[in-house]
Amino acid sequence: MATQHSRSAARWMIAPAVFVLLVWMLIPLCMTLYFSFADYRPMRATFEPWIGFDNYVSFLTSSSFLDSVVTTLQMVGGILCITIVGGVLMALLLDKPMFGQGVVRILVIAPFFVMPTVSALVWKNMFFNVDNGLFSYAYSALGLQPFDFLSQAPLFSIIVIVAWQWLPFATLILLTAVQSLDSEQLEAAEMDGAPALSRFRYIILPHLSRAITVVILIQTIFLLSIFAEIFVTTNGAFGTRTLTYLVYQRVLESQNIGLGSAGGIIAVILANIVAIFLMRIVGKNLD
Amino acid sequence: MGRITLEKVQKKFGDVEVIPPLDLEIDDGEFVVFVGPSGCGKSTLLRLIAGLEDVSAGEIRIDGQPATDKPPAKRGLAMVFQSYALYPHMSVRKNIAFPMKMAGMDQEEQDRRIAKAAQALNLTDYLDRRPGQLSGGQRQRVAIGRAIVREPAAFLFDEPLSNLDAALRVGMRLEISELHNTLETTMIYVTHDQVEAMTMADKIVVLRAGVIEQVGSPLELYREPRNVFVAGFIGSPKMNLITGPSAGQHGAQTIGIRPEHLDVVPSGGTFTGTVGVAEHLGSDTFFHVHVDGLEEPMTVRADGEVSLHHGDTIHLEPQPDKIHRFDADGLRMA
Ligand SMILES: Nc1ncnc2c1ncn2[C@@H]1O[C@H](COP(=O)(O)OP(=O)(O)OP(=O)(O)O)[C@@H](O)[C@H]1O
Ligand SMILES: [Mg+2]
Numbered sequence: 001m002a003t004q005h006s007r008s009a010a011r012w013m014i015a016p017a018v019f020v021l022l023v024w025m026l027i028p029l030c031m032t033l034y035f036s037f038a039d040y041r042p043m044r045a046t047f048e049p050w051i052g053f054d055n056y057v058s059f060l061t062s063s064s065f066l067d068s069v070v071t072t073l074q075m076v077g078g079i080l081c082i083t084i085v086g087g088v089l090m091a092l093l094l095d096k097p098m099f100g101q102g103v104v105r106i107l108v109i110a111p112f113f114v115m116p117t118v119s120a121l122v123w124k125n126m127f128f129n130v131d132n133g134l135f136s137y138a139y140s141a142l143g144l145q146p147f148d149f150l151s152q153a154p155l156f157s158i159i160v161i162v163a164w165q166w167l168p169f170a171t172l173i174l175l176t177a178v179q180s181l182d183s184e185q186l187e188a189a190e191m192d193g194a195p196a197l198s199r200f201r202y203i204i205l206p207h208l209s210r211a212i213t214v215v216i217l218i219q220t221i222f223l224l225s226i227f228a229e230i231f232v233t234t235n236g237a238f239g240t241r242t243l244t245y246l247v248y249q250r251v252l253e254s255q256n257i258g259l260g261s262a263g264g265i266i267a268v269i270l271a272n273i274v275a276i277f278l279m280r281i282v283g284k285n286l287d
Numbered sequence: 288m289g290r291i292t293l294e295k296v297q298k299k300f301g302d303v304e305v306i307p308p309l310d311l312e313i314d315d316g317e318f319v320v321f322v323g324p325s326g327c328g329k330s331t332l333l334r335l336i337a338g339l340e341d342v343s344a345g346e347i348r349i350d351g352q353p354a355t356d357k358p359p360a361k362r363g364l365a366m367v368f369q370s371y372a373l374y375p376h377m378s379v380r381k382n383i384a385f386p387m388k389m390a391g392m393d394q395e396e397q398d399r400r401i402a403k404a405a406q407a408l409n410l411t412d413y414l415d416r417r418p419g420q421l422s423g424g425q426r427q428r429v430a431i432g433r434a435i436v437r438e439p440a441a442f443l444f445d446e447p448l449s450n451l452d453a454a455l456r457v458g459m460r461l462e463i464s465e466l467h468n469t470l471e472t473t474m475i476y477v478t479h480d481q482v483e484a485m486t487m488a489d490k491i492v493v494l495r496a497g498v499i500e501q502v503g504s505p506l507e508l509y510r511e512p513r514n515v516f517v518a519g520f521i522g523s524p525k526m527n528l529i530t531g532p533s534a535g536q537h538g539a540q541t542i543g544i545r546p547e548h549l550d551v552v553p554s555g556g557t558f559t560g561t562v563g564v565a566e567h568l569g570s571d572t573f574f575h576v577h578v579d580g581l582e583e584p585m586t587v588r589a590d591g592e593v594s595l596h597h598g599d600t601i602h603l604e605p606q607p608d609k610i611h612r613f614d615a616d617g618l619r620m621a
Contacts, residue, residue, distance in 0.1 A: 190360060191366050
């Protein structure tokens with residue numbers, strides 16, 4: 001009886017939260033869905049509630065769509081590569097006892113607390129800037145021609161900025177995984193004659209594989225919606241227009257809300273496909 | 288071959304001296320057991336021999352070759368850990384093959400050795416399982432298998448049976464002893480269980496706070512413990528250690544009488560007391576006797592058929608040639 005009571009009480013208590021969640025998530029989604037089938041261009045005062053799949057067709061067939069998907073994949077893939085490789089190395093490094101360990105760990109985690117817009121601005125103006133960025137000084141000091149990162153290698157520059165932000169996250173998760181490795185296993189491997197590199201390859205890396213898949217999953221979900229870094233640095237120019245950015249341009253720059261909404265729905269579907277795909281991999285790894 | 292010599296080996300962690308300089312000689316083919324209370328430095332000593340810890344001073348030689356500065360892999364020793372330390376993501380076969388793979392042995396030889404080890408350890412049916420799918424005893428056997436295939440100069444065991452239940456422990460104890468008989472390789476075995484030490488060892492090394500208290504065969508330690516500590520540590524149930532006037536009669540500070548060397552007599556006897564707890568094991572009965580004038584209760588091992596109960600009066604007579612005498616420093620008197 002008591003459990004039935006508490007169960008119904010629990011239902012009442014979580015009701016407000018569920019309600020807020022529904023309002024928060026469902027209403028925008030439904031409105032997007034609704035607009036995606038409409039021809040809605042407020043600047044031209046056009047509003048036709050039902051035009052079928054026209055928006056979808058024109059979004060999918062425009063050449064910028066495929067380009068943006070490729071750009072998105074390149075960007076997410078590049079960031080994942082840097083953060084995973086860097087994260088594993090940092091985690092192994094931070095696991096070693098050293099002087100001032102506590103301070104170093106906090107410093108490593110710090111970039112995660114910097115807002116995306118701020119970090120993009122800092123990188124743009126203090127590091128990448130041709131006239132007075134740190135990299136330009138370094139290049140001149142070495143007697144080289146300063147390199148304009150943001151216009152010569154825009155995609156790479158954005159990847160570097162975002163990877164810098166996400167490296168702490170990967171490091172943190174991987175560090176806890178490294179620390180959970182039974183030290184006797186490493187000692188056993190050492191006695192079995194495995195040199196340091198083999199111990200990494202056969203013992204540490206397999207132990208980290210689960211944490212690595214979790215990092216990939218979480219980061220991918222967040223990285224698919226990178227926006228501020230592109231907005232602040234290149235404005236989507238020079239082949240840095242991701243799917244998210246394309247949707248933004250359609251809605252706000254071309255003021256075509258119907259087309260943008262269709263793009264948004266397509267992005268949601270693609271993101272879900274990626275998520276399901278990743279969940280499968282994680283599921284396999286969590287046996 | 289597996290002669291291990293320790294010379295003035297010392298270990299400090301920071302300022303704490305865990306093992307003061309000690310000498311020890313382990314002969315080829317010997318089964319040596321390190322035994323002592325928790326925290327006395329048994330594991331540390333074993334890890335020094337394995338090379339997993341660096342010595343602070345002194346020298347370790349294996350087969351006459353200096354090994355003090357050699358890395359663990361180069362010492363030709365294999366270790367079985369208390370937690371087994373199997374590689375969880377590899378199958379049993381891969382676990383056993385790992386040391387051979389690292390040594391770059393060819394596949395045929397690897398397969399042959401795996402088959403042989405699996406045969407000897409009853410693991411043939413489990414070769415394709417992961418360690419997580421095995422019982423504690425099977426995991427233990429995999430760990431031993433991984434050690435065997437390397438054909439090491441000596442095996443090092445660190446409390447390998449402490450995670451097993453009592454029945455399995457007895458079984459594995461026998462298996463390890465049998466393995467020693469067939470392989471005839473040096474084995475160093477760490478335990479704090481004196482029964483394991485007594486039953487398995489050719490030679491027991493009793494440690495206390497990093498100091499070797501006595502080295503000898505199980506029966507030597509049983510018959511002639513060098514001091515009060517060894518006397519109290521070896522033997523089960525523990526030796527009765529008596530101080531005061533009763534000891535003075537024998538001209539000693541402390542006398543020790545093993546429970547099995549006390550006879551229950553109908554009347555008279557050196558000690559008279561009342562039975563506290565009587566433990567009937569069937570074959571034997573252990574009486575805990577409160578003797579007037581002694582602080583600690585005495586333990587007596589009597590025949591299983593002796594029927595005395597709580598509160599009964601009991602008369603005890605020690606067997607005269609089985610009394611151990613110790614002086615004021617706790618050392619054995621001749
Ligand atoms: N890495 C270390 N740093 C500092 N002190 C240590 C370290 N390892 C062990 N010690 C200390 O050395 C002493 C001996 O430890 P050791 O592990 O050898 O004991 P043991 O005899 O194996 O005990 P047990 O039977 O409980 O396993 C202990 O007092 C322990 O606190
Ligand atoms: Mg120990």
